[in-house]
Amino acid sequence: MGKVKTKNKFNDFLLTQGLKSTNQRELILEEFLCAGSHLSTEELYLRLRRKNPRIGYATVHRTLKLFAECGIAEQRHFGDGQARYEASDHDEHHDHLICVACGKIVEFEDPRIEELQVEVAGGHGFTIERHRLELYGCCSDCCQG
Amino acid sequence: MGKVKTKNKFNDFLLTQGLKSTNQRELILEEFLCAGSHLSTEELYLRLRRKNPRIGYATVHRTLKLFAECGIAEQRHFGDGQARYEASDHDEHHDHLICVACGKIVEFEDPRIEELQVEVAGGHGFTIERHRLELYGCCSDCCQG
DNA sequence: CCTCAATTGAAAACCGTTTTCAACTTAAAG
DNA sequence: CTTTAAGTTGAAAACGGTTTTCAATTGAGG
Ligand SMILES: [Mn+2]
Ligand SMILES: [Mn+2]
Ligand SMILES: [Zn+2]
Ligand SMILES: [Zn+2]
Numbered sequence: 339m340g341k342v343k344t345k346n347k348f349n350d351f352l353l354t355q356g357l358k359s360t361n362q363r364e365l366i367l368e369e370f371l372c373a374g375s376h377l378s379t380e381e382l383y384l385r386l387r388r389k390n391p392r393i394g395y396a397t398v399h400r401t402l403k404l405f406a407e408c409g410i411a412e413q414r415h416f417g418d419g420q421a422r423y424e425a426s427d428h429d430e431h432h433d434h435l436i437c438v439a440c441g442k443i444v445e446f447e448d449p450r451i452e453e454l455q456v457e458v459a460g461g462h463g464f465t466i467e468r469h470r471l472e473l474y475g476c477c478s479d480c481c482q483g
Numbered sequence: 484m485g486k487v488k489t490k491n492k493f494n495d496f497l498l499t500q501g502l503k504s505t506n507q508r509e510l511i512l513e514e515f516l517c518a519g520s521h522l523s524t525e526e527l528y529l530r531l532r533r534k535n536p537r538i539g540y541a542t543v544h545r546t547l548k549l550f551a552e553c554g555i556a557e558q559r560h561f562g563d564g565q566a567r568y569e570a571s572d573h574d575e576h577h578d579h580l581i582c583v584a585c586g587k588i589v590e591f592e593d594p595r596i597e598e599l600q601v602e603v604a605g606g607h608g609f610t611i612e613r614h615r616l617e618l619y620g621c622c623s624d625c626c627q628g
Numbered sequence: 629c630c631t632c633a634a635t636t637g638a639a640a641a642c643c644g645t646t647t648t649c650a651a652c653t654t655a656a657a658g
Numbered sequence: 659c660t661t662t663a664a665g666t667t668g669a670a671a672a673c674g675g676t677t678t679t680c681a682a683t684t685g686a687g688g
Contacts, residue, residue: 358654358665394668435609444607451599455618462589463623464580470617473600478608503634503685539637
């Protein structure tokens with residue numbers, strides 16, 4: 339989804355929910371879409387502070403939750419104790435490879451794994467609602483290779 | 484691994500690390516092995532309190548970390564914000580199915596998924612060190628079926 | 629026993645997250 | 659334009675699970 343389309347989706351969301359369009363929300367969305375993916379609230383907050391020192395952490399936090407509620411962002415947890423957010427650019431789901439040495443995050447999608455998950459879950463009488471697959475290891479930049 | 488063998492492994496660990504065998508550590512290990520799996524620190528603490536009200540939360544916390552360090556327990560995070568521990572009964576790895584309705588946790592292992600993970604990681608130049616796969620959904624007791 | 633390092637439990641500190649609340653904006657009404 | 663009501667903001671406090679602190683206690687070796 340393009341930047342403009344995302345902004346429109348958020349504005350529509352605000353309208354239908356009886357929420358207001360504010361300068362902060364616009365600034366936060368703009369920075370969220372420009373900055374790298376998988377940023378923590380703190381990281382995004384610090385980036386915003388550089389350009390606009392009057393913005394508050396609580397507002398960044400609340401706005402990111404709005405993004406998630408609206409469907410333009412997704413919250414992630416990679417085990418370092420803090421929530422991270424990424425834009426729901428594409429409608430397709432993906433999983434993550436995380437380098438334990440440099441922190442690099444690579445996204446991937448494998449239909450074969452997805453299918454096996456459904457099969458395994460079904461075998462235990464479960465209907466999958468969502469899943470989390472994270473592969474932690476060493477990337478080629480960090481380990482011999 | 485049997486209960487006796489686990490206790491021996493822990494005692495060996497204490498010896499080689501210059502740590503002491505204490506009444507609390509024995510009580511906590513016994514309860515940890517008897518009680519159900521995937522318990523949080525708080526849950527184990529509350530169970531221990533019933534039998535021995537003089538035990539402290541901090542000691543349970545520290546002892547569970549010792550168990551993990553020793554290799555007889557593993558820490559898990561299922562997204563409810565608290566750490567859970569399970570005995571490393573078998574040497575073989577397993578993943579989890581979690582019912583979002585009743586909280587039931589089912590363990591599974593699928594070599595085909597494991598293999599595909601290695602393949603996918605390799606394709607991105609990664610060497611997997613560990614992974615986390617959790618399937619969240621509805622179990623047969625909770626959903627129509 | 630004695631000694632000394634390890635352990636314990638209560639309480640405080642920690643840390644990311646979430647809420648509170650008075651001041652301020654926004655958007656719609658007058 | 660005002661005015662008004664409702665939503666928003668940011669600083670600070672509260673929260674909740676985890677971890678540390680520290681004085682008192684305990685365990686193992688001498
Ligand atoms: Mn991603
Ligand atoms: Mn398990
Ligand atoms: Zn790396
Ligand atoms: Zn269930």
